[in-house]
Amino acid sequence: MRAGRNSRGASAGQRTRVHVVSDVHGNTEALARAGDGADALICLGDLVLFLDYADHSRGIFPDLFGVENADRIVALRTERRFEEARDFGRELWAGMDRNAAIVGAVRKQYAEMFAALPTPTYATYGNVDIPGLWPEYAGPGTTVLDGDRVEIGGRVFGFVGGGLRTPMRTPYEISDEEYAAKIEAVGEVDVLCTHIPPEVPELTYDTVARRFERGSRALLAAIRSTRPRYAVFGHVHQPLVRRMRIGDTECVNVGHFASTGRPWALEW
Secondary structure: OOOOOOOOOOOOOOOOEEEEEOOOOOOHHHHHHOOOOOOEEEEOOOOOOOOOOOOOOOOHHHHHHOHHHHHHHHHHHHOOOHHHHHHHHHHHHOOOOHHHHHHHHHHHHHHHHHHHOOOOEEEOOOOOOOHHHHHHHOOOOEEEOOOEEEEEOOEEEEEEOOEEOOOOOOOOEEOHHHHHHHHHHHOOOOEEEEOOOEOOHHHHEEOOOOEEOOOEHHHHHHHHHHOOOEEEEOOOOOEOOOEEEEOOEEEEEOOOHHHHOOOEEEEO
C-alpha cells in the first residue's frame, strides 16, 4: 500500500488507486504483493484451492486422494458427467469424515491467506469459500461485505458475494431469489463488485473447462438499469471475453489471479 494515504484519499487533488483480484485459489505469495502501490485492495473471493484444473497435483482434493483420482474427477466434470463424478467422490469419501477433513484443510489455507491481505482490504465471498469461517481469520484491516456498500476515495463500491446453485454444489451457492435480493440491496453504485459475472455468454463461457458457468440475470438487469461505471467480477477463469461494455458500464473479468498473480488496477 502507498505510504501516507488512506482508503478515502486523504488529500484533495490526490489520485486514488485500487487493485482488484478474484479467484486467488491458494496463491498466497502473489496475494501478499497484490496491494503494492495501491490505496486499497479488493478481493472478490474464492480464496480456497480445492482442485486446480490446470495442475491436478494442487489443492485439497489431490492432497487427500492423490493426483490420479484428481485426474479422474476433473475428466468427469469437464465432460459434464456430474452424476458419475458425485458417485466417484462418494466412493473416495466412504469411511471418512468429509466435513472435518475439508474444514481442517480450509482453515489452514485461510490462516495463510488472510494473514497475507494488506490493509485496507475489502473482500467478499466466492462460491467455494466458507463464509462461516471468515470472522475467525479476517483481521481489523479487512472489511467483509456481502450485499453492502462502502466508499473508497469518494466513489461508492457495492459488493455481492457467492454463486448461484449448480450441479457442482460448491459451499456458497444460493438461490437466484436470494442473490437478486442482495443485488437490489446494493442499489446504485459507481463500481459493482461481484464474484460471478452477469449472464452474458461471452463472459460466462470458460474456454478451458469447456462449459458455461452460471452468471446472474439479476446482476445483468442491475447493470443495465443502474449503469455503474464499472462492474468487476471473477469466477470464470478463462472467459471468451475479459472486458466488454454493457451500455454505459465497463465489465471486467479479474478471475485470472491464481495463474497470473497480477491484480487489475482502477485509478481515478
